[in-house]
Amino acid sequence: xxxxxTKITIIGLGNVGFxxxxxxxxxxxxxxxxxxxxxxxxxxxxxxxxxxIITKINQLDYSSDIFIFCLKDEVLPDILxxxxxxxxxxxxxxxxxxxxxxxxxxxxYGVFYPLQTFSKSREIDFQTVPICVEGSNHETEKRIRNFAxxxxxxxxxxxxxxxxxxxxxxxFASNYSNAMYAxxxxxxxxxxxxxxxxxxxxxxxxxxxxxxxxxxxxxxPAIRNDNETLINHLALLNDEEKxxxxxxxxxxxxxxxxx
Amino acid sequence: xxxxxTKITIIGLGNVGFxxxxxxxxxxxxxxxxxxxxxxxxxxxxxxxxxxIITKINQLDYSSDIFIFCLKDEVLPDILxxxxxxxxxxxxxxxxxxxxxxxxxxxxYGVFYPLQTFSKSREIDFQTVPICVEGSNHETEKRIRNFAxxxxxxxxxxxxxxxxxxxxxxxFASNYSNAMYAxxxxxxxxxxxxxxxxxxxxxxxxxxxxxxxxxxxxxxPAIRNDNETLINHLALLNDEEKxxxxxxxxxxxxxxxxx
Numbered sequence: 440x441x442x443x444x445t446k447i448t449i450i451g452l453g454n455v456g457f458x459x460x461x462x463x464x465x466x467x468x469x470x471x472x473x474x475x476x477x478x479x480x481x482x483x484x485x486x487x488x489x490x491x492i493i494t495k496i497n498q499l500d501y502s503s504d505i506f507i508f509c510l511k512d513e514v515l516p517d518i519l520x521x522x523x524x525x526x527x528x529x530x531x532x533x534x535x536x537x538x539x540x541x542x543x544x545x546x547x548y549g550v551f552y553p554l555q556t557f558s559k560s561r562e563i564d565f566q567t568v569p570i571c572v573e574g575s576n577h578e579t580e581k582r583i584r585n586f587a588x589x590x591x592x593x594x595x596x597x598x599x600x601x602x603x604x605x606x607x608x609x610x611f612a613s614n615y616s617n618a619m620y621a622x623x624x625x626x627x628x629x630x631x632x633x634x635x636x637x638x639x640x641x642x643x644x645x646x647x648x649x650x651x652x653x654x655x656x657x658x659x660p661a662i663r664n665d666n667e668t669l670i671n672h673l674a675l676l677n678d679e680e681k682x683x684x685x686x687x688x689x690x691x692x693x694x695x696x697x698x
Numbered sequence: 699x700x701x702x703x704t705k706i707t708i709i710g711l712g713n714v715g716f717x718x719x720x721x722x723x724x725x726x727x728x729x730x731x732x733x734x735x736x737x738x739x740x741x742x743x744x745x746x747x748x749x750x751i752i753t754k755i756n757q758l759d760y761s762s763d764i765f766i767f768c769l770k771d772e773v774l775p776d777i778l779x780x781x782x783x784x785x786x787x788x789x790x791x792x793x794x795x796x797x798x799x800x801x802x803x804x805x806x807y808g809v810f811y812p813l814q815t816f817s818k819s820r821e822i823d824f825q826t827v828p829i830c831v832e833g834s835n836h837e838t839e840k841r842i843r844n845f846a847x848x849x850x851x852x853x854x855x856x857x858x859x860x861x862x863x864x865x866x867x868x869x870f871a872s873n874y875s876n877a878m879y880a881x882x883x884x885x886x887x888x889x890x891x892x893x894x895x896x897x898x899x900x901x902x903x904x905x906x907x908x909x910x911x912x913x914x915x916x917x918x919p920a921i922r923n924d925n926e927t928l929i930n931h932l933a934l935l936n937d938e939e940k941x942x943x944x945x946x947x948x949x950x951x952x953x954x955x956x957x
């Protein structure tokens with residue numbers, strides 16, 4: 440596809456929509472419209488990428504070639520029901536929504552799921568972001584793949600069922616490891632220590648598994664069966680929720696290791 | 699202290715003892731003896747750093763200036779009971795052991811706790827490793843601090859109680875975030891997908907909290923209160939242990955966010 444002749448509409452300006460609009464604009468695509476129900480969301484950004492913002496879905500202009508839906512899961516069906524496409528390419532970016540949500544809306548549709556955690560304040564190097572693609576037919580899938588390859592070196596064909604499991608795995612690997620960092624943050628704060636002290640440890644823990652697999656990288660009192668430390672740690676924790684989590688995760692590590 | 703006149707003995711050649719022997723040898727310290735109960739542990743390494751390996755604690759030569767105990771928590775008291783020091787500097791590297799375990803063995807003792815996860819196969823840049831130090835008296839503490847500063851730029855005075863909480867926080871931030879990676883690894887493997895696909899996400903999740911705090915970095919279905927996804931994910935999980943963990947961590951994220 441010719442980048443400078445491809446018109447893109449981005450529907451939803453959350454973290455994913457924002458970063459996709461940004462990277463596609465940078466690559467030379469024409470970002471035609473950006474839909475966001477909150478009127479003044481990122482006006483400078485939308486101006487900078489030369490796009491028009493629309494706040495009502497009936498303002499949608501159907502002249503774009505590609506429509507990328509970056510909406511919350513529960514919002515997508517309602518927004519979609521207010522649209523009438525001909526055969527433009529329709530994509531969504533959700534981990535857990537089936538590709539066929541677009542059935543009846545266009546013959547050409549699919550999934551464009553970037554496997555990354557996005558925040559507006561952080562730059563993302565899309566070249567290294569795995570993009571999971573799936574298409575409604577062979578030709579469409581090829582087209583989506585080409586489109587994804589124009590921003591990333593790591594495009595992978597993933598069907599809807601596999602994608603659900605990738606999303607589930609991503610919740611553990613990212614959202615839940617961040618929750619573990621947050622518990623550490625709480626414990627340190629309660630005892631007047633700065634989170635900074637633990638940052639090099641977090642960095643090395645993640646870097647380790649860039650080379651080896653997590654089951655080979657496990658360290659700590661649980662895998663050492665250091666019961667004295669486990670008991671002492673449980674006694675140091677001052678709420679039942681953290682105690683239960685501590686015990687369960689220790690148990691998971693120990694059972695997995697003894698298999 | 700003069701590095702090339704300071705004789706060090708390392709007691710225990712696990713991951714911590716190995717890396718400390720290595721970095722101190724590289725810095726120019728004389729590694730005098732290395733104790734390891736497993737006879738032929740790392741013979742090439744011990745030879746390379748010009749040290750003598752001993753496998754019985756009664757072979758300990760008391761002419762060293764500093765003795766660093768890098769043993770499993772439950773082994774330290776027994777090994778210590780078989781020694782008789784005069785007033786050499788005694789250090790241990792444990793997160794959860796009180797400094798006064800050395801009381802009666804020497805007047806000069808303390809703690810040298812490097813807050814990092816060590817594996818023999820990975821290089822460690824000690825300059826960036828926080829080292830928590832504590833000493834039995836003012837002069838000893840200063841000496842330990844100087845010693846630590848000869849390898850790290852991040853030496854911090856931490857008392858025994860604070861250190862216990864740092865260790866507890868480290869278990870969550872490192873051992874338990876790695877357990878989350880391991881669960882992701884299992885889920886991907888069960889569905890014939892490579893762990894590689896999730897590595898960029900893990901890296902970015904850790905890098906995010908190098909700049910912002912974890913409670914501000916949280917993303918995912920739990921914090922979005924995306925109950926449909928939470929329910930679907932629970933249905934995809936095929937064992938009770940992971941279901942319980944999924945539910946509890948989602949609950950932790952949601953409760954913390956609604957405060």
